[in-house]
Amino acid sequence: MAYRTIIGGTQFAFASLKTLLAKASPERSGDILAGLAADGPLERLAAQHCLADVPLSDFADDVLEVDGDAVTDLIAAQRRPDALAPVSSLTVGQFRDWLLAPDTSGAAIADLAWGLTPEMVAAVSKIMRAQDLIAVSAKIEIVTRFRSTIGLKGRVSTRNQPNHPTDDSRGIALSALDGLLMGAGDAVIGVNPATDSLPDYIRICEVLEVIRTQLAIPTQHCCLGHVSTALAAMEQAAPVDLVFQSVAGSEKANDGFGVTLAMLDEAYEAVGKLGRAPEGANLMYFETGQGAALSAEAHHGMDQQTMEVRAYGVARRYRPLLVNTVVGFIGPEYLADGKQIIRAGLEDLFCGKMMGLPMGVDVCYTNHSYADQEDMDVLMTTLAAAGVNFLITVPGADDIMLNYQSLSFHDAMFLRETLGKPPAPEFEAWMADTGIGQPGVVLPTLDTALAQLKLPAA
Amino acid sequence: MSSPDHISRTDLAGLTQARLTLGPRGRALDTASSLRFALDHAQAREAVLSELDVPSLQQALDATGHTSRVVTSAAGARDMFIRRPDLGRLLPDADRDVLRDAGPVDVALVLGDGLSAIAVALNGVAFMDALARRLVEGGLRVGPVVLARQARVALGDKIAMALGATTVVMALGERPGLSAADSLGIYVTHQPSANTQDSGRNCISNVREAGTSIADAVRQTENLIRAMRETGLSGVTLSQSLAATAVPAGARDAPGIETKR
Numbered sequence: 225m226a227y228r229t230i231i232g233g234t235q236f237a238f239a240s241l242k243t244l245l246a247k248a249s250p251e252r253s254g255d256i257l258a259g260l261a262a263d264g265p266l267e268r269l270a271a272q273h274c275l276a277d278v279p280l281s282d283f284a285d286d287v288l289e290v291d292g293d294a295v296t297d298l299i300a301a302q303r304r305p306d307a308l309a310p311v312s313s314l315t316v317g318q319f320r321d322w323l324l325a326p327d328t329s330g331a332a333i334a335d336l337a338w339g340l341t342p343e344m345v346a347a348v349s350k351i352m353r354a355q356d357l358i359a360v361s362a363k364i365e366i367v368t369r370f371r372s373t374i375g376l377k378g379r380v381s382t383r384n385q386p387n388h389p390t391d392d393s394r395g396i397a398l399s400a401l402d403g404l405l406m407g408a409g410d411a412v413i414g415v416n417p418a419t420d421s422l423p424d425y426i427r428i429c430e431v432l433e434v435i436r437t438q439l440a441i442p443t444q445h446c447c448l449g450h451v452s453t454a455l456a457a458m459e460q461a462a463p464v465d466l467v468f469q470s471v472a473g474s475e476k477a478n479d480g481f482g483v484t485l486a487m488l489d490e491a492y493e494a495v496g497k498l499g500r501a502p503e504g505a506n507l508m509y510f511e512t513g514q515g516a517a518l519s520a521e522a523h524h525g526m527d528q529q530t531m532e533v534r535a536y537g538v539a540r541r542y543r544p545l546l547v548n549t550v551v552g553f554i555g556p557e558y559l560a561d562g563k564q565i566i567r568a569g570l571e572d573l574f575c576g577k578m579m580g581l582p583m584g585v586d587v588c589y590t591n592h593s594y595a596d597q598e599d600m601d602v603l604m605t606t607l608a609a610a611g612v613n614f615l616i617t618v619p620g621a622d623d624i625m626l627n628y629q630s631l632s633f634h635d636a637m638f639l640r641e642t643l644g645k646p647p648a649p650e651f652e653a654w655m656a657d658t659g660i661g662q663p664g665v666v667l668p669t670l671d672t673a674l675a676q677l678k679l680p681a682a
Numbered sequence: 683m684s685s686p687d688h689i690s691r692t693d694l695a696g697l698t699q700a701r702l703t704l705g706p707r708g709r710a711l712d713t714a715s716s717l718r719f720a721l722d723h724a725q726a727r728e729a730v731l732s733e734l735d736v737p738s739l740q741q742a743l744d745a746t747g748h749t750s751r752v753v754t755s756a757a758g759a760r761d762m763f764i765r766r767p768d769l770g771r772l773l774p775d776a777d778r779d780v781l782r783d784a785g786p787v788d789v790a791l792v793l794g795d796g797l798s799a800i801a802v803a804l805n806g807v808a809f810m811d812a813l814a815r816r817l818v819e820g821g822l823r824v825g826p827v828v829l830a831r832q833a834r835v836a837l838g839d840k841i842a843m844a845l846g847a848t849t850v851v852m853a854l855g856e857r858p859g860l861s862a863a864d865s866l867g868i869y870v871t872h873q874p875s876a877n878t879q880d881s882g883r884n885c886i887s888n889v890r891e892a893g894t895s896i897a898d899a900v901r902q903t904e905n906l907i908r909a910m911r912e913t914g915l916s917g918v919t920l921s922q923s924l925a926a927t928a929v930p931a932g933a934r935d936a937p938g939i940e941t942k943r
Contacts, residue, residue: 253765256765256766257765257766257767257768386700388698388700389699392697392698394689394697394698395697395698395700398694398697398698398700398702399698399700399702402700402702402703405703405707406703406707556764556765557764557765557766557767560765590857591723591726591727591729591730591857591858591859591860591863592730592764592797592857592858596723597719597720597723618700619700619701619702619703620700620701620702620703620711620715620719621701621719622700622701622719622722622860622861624698624699624700624859624861627857627859627860629723629860632701632711633703634703634708634709634710634711637707637708637709637710638709638710641709642709667707669691669704670694670702670703670704671689671690671691671693671694674689674694675689
């Protein structure tokens with residue numbers, strides 16, 4: 225069925241809901257690259273006007289229109305129409321107004337999560353300005369727990385990301401210590417391995433386990449290798465806290481990552497049996513990012529932001545501890561500049577929280593993007609205002625393995641001191657005990673801290 | 683090995699290039715670190731936005747006895763090239779005509795700007811000169827060196843097709859990091875076609891003064907070309923085949939779209 229509107233005497237028609245969503249998307253290079261973007265501001269606004277009048281219930285059916293797509297099937301199976309009851313008669317535009325209404329509580333919004341489909345959430349986000357996205361995100365509290373409690377209102381956690389180009393144990397440990405001594409790492413200490421070999425995966429887990437246990441840190445760690453490597457490592461009794469996987473919004477895109485829902489199901493079950501976490505803890509970690517499906521030629525004519533929210537449908541199946549979008553990592557052909565990266569970061573946070581996810585953001589960019597660290601300052605500050613669950617931090621904002629720029633460990637201090645956002649309460653207490661971040665306390669230098677660590681044999 | 687009793691600060695630099703905080707842990711990077719970061723980023727941006735200096739490259743190729751031809755991808759200009767990688771892989775008809783009478787050759791040699799024309803300016807001609815000599819000594823026809831503006835890796839496939847080449851070597855600037863903006867990447871592809879996938883290429887990366895040397899890169903490239911022409915394989919299948927026997931160092935699969943995931 226076609227969607228039509230008339231603006232200034234010109235009729236605009238959109239052949240399908242999928243087309244309407246794409247044309248209504250705020251401008252970004254990836255949709256232009258895919259040939260899906262509006263021809264200009266007028267067609268975009270026409271699509272947004274049209275979209276605002278579409279009933280939410282129109283999105284209940286298959287919007288991707290690809291037969292047999294496992295993610296579409298999962299979205300349909302997840303959906304609990306009763307959860308949507310408070311807003312099920314609204315249009316997309318009325319839904320936006322309801323979300324922003326002062327008497328709509330964060331709890332009421334959170335209760336909708338399993339009634340909402342990714343396409344409903346993406347639709348409403350497309351007619352929301354940055355301030356709208358911040359205002360609604362800030363209302364919603366999504367709390368997850370392992371050794372630390374993440375997502376409590378008024379707090380922002382950090383991932384300490386001590387990547388090293390050769391996965392050198394001491395190199396990883398040095399960067400991790402650098403961050404810990406500045407109070408970064410209450411969400412997770414998580415390493416992206418340079419290789420995906422099983423021995424390296426296990427060794428990295430062991431290095432991180434030594435750091436966690438010897439320093440008695442109330443946090444969790446993760447080697448962000450492939451889920452199949454994590455499964456093999458768990459079989460060998462490696463100290464695996466969290467199982468990680470990158471996920472995307474279509475079956476074909478997940479194929480590109482070499483992952484199926486069955487594999488994720490298996491890993492979820494396996495990590496639950498390890499018994500390393502308190503009862504009821506959240507045990508999975510996912511990363512996503514706009515453009516992932518398009519780069520795998522697996523977007524099926526759907527815009528990159530809607531595809532991103534479909535990935536959240538996959539993630540929420542596993543009650544994850546952490547989910548983050550790697551928002552500027554994929555490059556300027558998907559998000560061209562600081563403006564597009566900032567908008568996408570806010571969209572991803574909003575949509576993730578609407579889907580019920582403990583949403584974090586890797587505030588980042590590559591050197592071929594039209595962006596710089598000042599854009600990241602702005603995005604970090606707006607995300608903190610919007611109640612982001614966690615942010616990623618690396619030494620000096622420079623990831624020497626993945627060759628891109630993220631936030632720095634110093635930014636964890638900025639979050640605490642200038643923005644008034646402390647870390648998880650357990651980690652905050654650990655910092656108080658150890659004197660980290662306290663004025664006048666002399667902490668060990670990095671060389672001393674490394675020398676005191678008893679790392680496993682290489 | 684367990685950790686040593688003491689590690690000096692100079693030893694730390696040998697363990698990692700990470701921008702660690704060795705001095706006071708303040709609320710922000712100290713001024714010197716902050717300005718160094720900004721300078722490193724500015725250098726990376728300069729490299730990304732740099733254009734091939736075609737007259738200098740042609741002169742340098744002339745001086746070493748190589749003819750050259752110049753083409754520009756369908757991206758046309760730098761900004762379009764950065765936002766539209768698909769156009770950087772296409773060779774316009776007029777540019778194909780530039781190559782019409784230059785073939786047939788066995789191996790097409792292409793120097794492209796990629797994401798750092800600075801890398802090409804520093805090491806491109808030296809690499810191509812040394813490689814061309816080795817290939818010609820080995821009895822292969824190489825033809826002119828093609829200088830390609832606004833070029834992605836797959837533009838080399840179309841250039842090779844225009845030259846009637848069965849193997850193509852595309853050397854181009856890699857995406858600059860904060861610490862290095864002068865890395866040349868070498869992509870070797872056998873039987874290139876309009877639909878060649880990245881998995882069909884072999885790659886030697888990080889060719890620069892502080893990384894893989896030109897001599898090593900030339901040797902590895904020549905080995906790959908010989909292996910491809912002997913086995914008919916290219917990319918992942920060649921790597922797997924070589925892994926079963928002896929792998930030339932550095933002959934690994936071409937990376938796809940770089941992804942953290």
